[in-house]
Amino acid sequence: PLATLDDASLLRTQALIGGEWVSGSSGARFPVHDPATGALLAEVANLGAVDAEAAVAAANNAWPAWRTKPAKERAAIMQRWFQLLIRHADDLARIMTAEQGKPLFEARGEVTYGASFIEWFAEEGRRIYGETIPTTDNNKRYLAIKQPIGVCAAITPWNFPIAMITRKVAPALAAGCTVVIKPAEATPLSALAVAELAQRAGMPAGVLNVLSADADASIAIGQVLCDSPVVRHLSFTGSTEVGRILMRQCAPTIKKLSLELGGNAPFIVFDDADLDSAVEGALVSKYRNAGQTCVCANRFYVQEGVYDAFVEKLAAKVAGIKVGNGFTPGINQGPLIDDAAITKVEAHVADALALGARLVVGGRRAEALGLRFFEPTLLADATPDMLCAREETFGPVAPVFKFKTEAEAIALANNTEFGLASYFYSRDIGRVFRVGEALEYGMVGVNTGLISTAEVPFGGVKQSGLGREGARQGIEDYVEIKYLCLGDL
Ligand code: ADP
DSSP, X not given: OXXXXXXXXXXXXXXXXXXXXXXXXXXXXXXXXOXXXXXXXXXXXXXXXXHHHHHHHHHHHHHHHHHHSOHHHXXXXXXXXXXXXXXXXXXXXXXXXXXXXXXHHHHHHHHHHHHHHHHXXXXXXXXOOOEEEOOSSXXXXXXXXXXXXXXXXXXXXXXSTTHHHHHHHHHHHHHTXXXXXXXXXXXXXXXXXXXHHHHHTTOOTTTEEEOOOOXXXXXXXXXXXXXXXXXXXXXXXXXHHHHHHHHHHHTTTTOEEXXXXXXXXXXXXXXXSOHHXXXXXXXXXXXXXXXXXXXXXXXXXXXXXXXXXXXXXXXXXXXXXXXXXXXXXXXXXXXXXXXXXXXXXXXXXXXXXXXXXXXXXXXXXXXXXXXXXXXXXXXXXOOTTSHHHHSOOOSSEEEEEEEOOHHHHHHHXXXXXXXXXXXXXXXXXXXXXXXXXXXXXXXXXXXXXXXXXXXXXXXXXXXXXXXXXXXXXXXXXXXXXXXXXXXXX
């Protein structure tokens, strides 16, 4: 699939340190595979701890000039970078579908979404306002200014190979920080293509560095980034388990952390919901990216009065989802990312069926397509003891639970250590406020299954993470507040 790029030079297989494309100190490479076919796509530089030190040093060297550049000049470079992502959106989408598997139209959508963070933060970077504080002493004046925190590290996942990078890197760069990025081992090509475009946009050497690495080397690099006293901030999107490891590793240097971790999103349908709208919302929220997003609905709670009708309507739609290679026109669900992902989905389905769930649609691997494809699946009569009620399935499986009262739905929805996204459908304005305020989640979609955009604060509560990405708040993690006390006036 990568032979058809309009601009073949977007396909970078070396890492970027200090403005140079490098093979890394060991010269080792690691394979990147197409999840749909298993085919080898490229061999990419496998960097390690020594290279991570070099990247941190490069970022630190670049920092003084970058932080003192007027925000408007940083914004101009970022705007050019944004425009280049848009101009090369088709190629970026092809690279993404090849290594990640998502349908080409979804990949195209992610490029636009990912690019939008660069545009948004280029604009926001010019509005990092401080404060003057009314004095309590006529001989003194108080000021609070905001300054870039310093060298920032970003460790990103494979499910959104571009957007999870831009959502972290754009606010950092706009604030005047420099960055070291460690993209997911499954999807380095998208990250490197985006870095190539940053170079073309005129990003100064060392301001943006990318360390490609396989799973083992990623751990070694992560350790260096956490240990470094020069790195002042670590932003991570991925599993809660790895988030805990990184948080622990960052304790000795008291690093600032932004963590966007796992979710276990409830999707509640009340008796008074517009059912067709709820079914549409359920489809996009559950099956987008084959269920591999941290905001995907994981548990469907449906009130008894509309339970049977909802299951029937959703079943008809789920049966219509076309699974296949992301490059095949007309398909809307690609493969899962790897064998472990397939195994987990199978285990959740088997567990649910063993504990009494009813299989309505799907339920098996779509073996005719390849080993990584799973049928869009709908399970009815799910119960709280099932694995799918407690853990994020991260696959195309919708378990539906029946409930009676609003209080019961809220209690069930909140009964998890996670608190990222949640959704509910109701046309009753009182209920909209009651439930919206009662859900212990960082984000609530009311009568919609799609909530994310660059302008809004994305993030979780409880064990789903720390900090917010996007929105005007997204820049706060990348600045420190400095209080200046002017005396002897
Ligand atoms: P996922 O479940 O999305 O694969 P992970 O949390 O395993 O999420 O991985 C997300 C990112 O974290 C990837 O870039 C991966 O290489 C990186 N990673 C995983 N384990 C570690 C670790 N111990 N230290 C640093 N980075 C890690």
